Amino acid sequence: MQLSFIELFNIPESDICIKTIERDFYLQVIEANVDRESRLNRLTQASTVPEAMVKEIVIYKRNPDVVAEALFQAKGICQGCNKAAPFNRKTDSTPYLEVHHIKPLSAG
Known part of the structure; x- marks a missing residue:
């Protein structure tokens, strides 16, 4: 499994921006498309409730x-x-x- 940009550079949660989250998600979708069998296996173990993030921002x-x-x-x-x-x-x-x-x- 490939490390996300956030994990690779050990970015603190307080510094995570929406663009970084979107980029990591896009890369994860590309990786998920590589092997359908592995993807289906992960889906059987995946939570049906999506994870939520709350972020306070200063503009x-x-x-x-x-x-x-x-x-x-x-x-x-x-x-x-x-x-x-x-x-x-x-x-x-x-x-x-x-x-x-x-x-x-x-x-x-």
Whole structure:
């Protein structure tokens, strides 16, 4: 059995994000598709009640002026990889880029 990303890097439960959980689940589905006999055996022993996770999260409010200025300064070029935006927005045809902070919002 392959270790999950969370197990491999010994990530504390408090640091687990939804994207990591989704990625690990996707990888587990791929692995489950490899051997049907093993999968059916695991299904006979599996709980019929899904496991639940409760997670408290803190969301930092982003300043829309910072986002707008970063997009203006980028002029359609990703500041991380220096490539053009992958596509334009349907709403206003501007280049679609994700704005990421050099200093994370959580760092204050």
